[in-house]
Amino acid sequence: MSITIYDVAREANVSMATVSRVVNNNPNVKPSTRKKVLKTIERLGYRPNAVARGLASKKTTTVGAIIPDISSIFFSELARGIEDIATMYKYNIILSNSDQNKEKELQLINTMLEKQVDGILFMGGNVTPEHVQHFSTSSAPVVLAATYDETGKIPSVNIDYKVAAYEATKLLIDKGHKQPAFIGGQVDIKLNLDKYEGYLKALQESSAEINENFIIKDSYSYNAGIKGIKKLLSQEDKPTAVFVASDEMAIGVIHGAQDLGYKIPEDLEVIGFNNTRLATMVRPTLSTIIQPMYDLGAVAMRLLTKYMNKEEVTETEVILPHRIIERDSTK
Amino acid sequence: MSITIYDVAREANVSMATVSRVVNNNPNVKPSTRKKVLKTIERLGYRPNAVARGLASKKTTTVGAIIPDISSIFFSELARGIEDIATMYKYNIILSNSDQNKEKELQLINTMLEKQVDGILFMGGNVTPEHVQHFSTSSAPVVLAATYDETGKIPSVNIDYKVAAYEATKLLIDKGHKQPAFIGGQVDIKLNLDKYEGYLKALQESSAEINENFIIKDSYSYNAGIKGIKKLLSQEDKPTAVFVASDEMAIGVIHGAQDLGYKIPEDLEVIGFNNTRLATMVRPTLSTIIQPMYDLGAVAMRLLTKYMNKEEVTETEVILPHRIIERDSTK
DNA sequence: ATGAAAGCGCTAACAA
DNA sequence: TTGTTAGCGCTTTCAT
DSSP states (O other): OOOOHHHHHHHHTSOHHHHHHHHTTOSOSOHHHHHHHHHHHHHHTOOOOHHHHHHHHSOOSEEEEEESOTTSHHHHHHHHHHHHHHHHTTOEEEEEEOTTOHHHHHHHHHHHHHTTOSEEEEESSOOOHHHHHHHTTSOOOEEEESOOOTTOOSOEEEEOHHHHHHHHHHHHHHTTOSSOEEEEEOTTSHHHHHHHHHHHHHHHHHOSSOOGGGEEEEOSSHHHHHHHHHHHHTSSSOOSEEEESSHHHHHHHHHHHHHTTOOTTTTOEEEEEEOOGGGGSSSSOOEEEEOOHHHHHHHHHHHHHHHHTTOOOSOSEEEEOOEEEOOTTOO | OOOOHHHHHHHHTSOHHHHHHHHTTOSOSOHHHHHHHHHHHHHHTOOOOHHHHHHHHSOOSEEEEEESOTTSHHHHHHHHHHHHHHHHTTOEEEEEEOTTOHHHHHHHHHHHHHTTOSEEEEESSOOOHHHHHHHTTSOOOEEEESOOOTTOOSOEEEOOHHHHHHHHHHHHHHTTOSSOEEEEEOTTSHHHHHHHHHHHHHHHHHOSSOOGGGEEEEOSSHHHHHHHHHHHHTSSSOOSEEEESSHHHHHHHHHHHHHTTOOTTTTOEEEEEEOOGGGGSSSSOOEEEEOOHHHHHHHHHHHHHHHHTTOOOSOOEEEOOOEEEOOTTOO
């Protein structure tokens, strides 16, 4: 049996209420008794039971984080941002992978709510009305990171993916490429669709027709990048530039093109997305869109603390700045 | 106010004990009443409160995971292994970063114990007697992953780092390099020391004297790799091969050497460590030591479930197999 | 097969 | 400033 608050109270000759007060730093305790209590806490090695505390106070100081895949370099940096701010505000994180699978996501929301988390951070994937419905079965606040809900009911932190993709494509067009190719993710995920739409918008503004053969939608992996560019370069009509929706994929593109004897950026200009650490870990170094992943997580967590604290929040749809950094994969 | 077990009991005309039984799949319930209860649970949208349950049952079905840095590609894959197995056994993970900082680690152990986790997974960093002491203040089982405690009191899952480093160095020596260089981490971390010792052992077996100028101990980063190799190659006496203690660093080594005009593997052979996804995302592709990171996490979590279940465990110090994969950074 | 009731360890009025 | 006491929502004997 472990030491309880009751043991401490008895040993220190005070009531459990007083012990509770000193543990919770309630100022209404005479310094001398505080000292006495502290000493016996120390002596007995008392460790407050957070579960009991949670039941009584209806606060667990833990938040749930639902993330597509923690082993992805993108999300793991985001997670680090979350965790650092959570620590700062004394919260713990229950972390779960969803693989952007809707059933899993819904399931996880439920589990976390059962565990009485004080708030939920939801990342990636789509936010459907069903998600919103699940969220609403509890009063725990929810913040979305790197995704958003179209009804605008749930606060979120993002960059403007559409504009970013537009700018990258535009940059390539301005460099003289008639139609830069696009290699991105499946557009059933909203953010991927945003990037695709940004790309299209830039094309529409400049060229007349759009060559569908310059557009590839696949998974966000290194191998998909290789496969994608090899397909593009095996066509009659070959692109001279390509906008790739993730760095990992973009590195695949670079290597795939190099394997075929193409020189980057001379024969093919490449722009990636995210500016993960990978971007500088490839030769030529990758021009890409800087998306502040760590900050995305940090800001989302900070926002969540405000909601959990019932503070006033003015800005519910936070858009963080992005920018393009040109390195050696573009001329 | 949310729905409690009491509400369900009242609405279904049974006692809370019966509701509890159906929620927990206790077989001692007449099928018809089970059905009735299930129906009213559905109707009311009852969601069991895991905190209350945890207080009453003294089980939280959550385990704490202390990890050096979730944004590191190495640990994030490990974490994914942990999480997948945890999910399989219905556990949730409280994840925290320690940065291998002893104070933080001790702190986190305490916090997790306060939260009444059913077990702890501890990764990276050193395990000191103080750690062991902290662990012992609770009956929650602990499993170490990618680290071990020298007293052998705490179960752990690892590969044999010393042997792996020995083999890599030996391979290089057998290829005709008199003294391959070593670029690794600070040896105040036990695992880094193991790798260093494995390297030394291989040298001692073959060559007479050891050139200390061929040995660099720095942080495990891409930039440290670049810096390290540039230093080595600026010396009078230059290495023709190098064993690098992490892939990220090794890629830095490759690029650093390439920047100086060296050809890999012709002028310099490189072997990395870990076989992270990065190893195939560089040209030339990286020869490296395959360490099954995902499995390390998965096996550690599996082992922990056995302890939490109070099952008999025969093998307490699990050593997973490793092997060297030769790719294009070696001849 | 079901119910009654005693906790689990703590917080938070309320009193004193 | 301190103590008393009633929960928080559930599990788990122990009866029945």
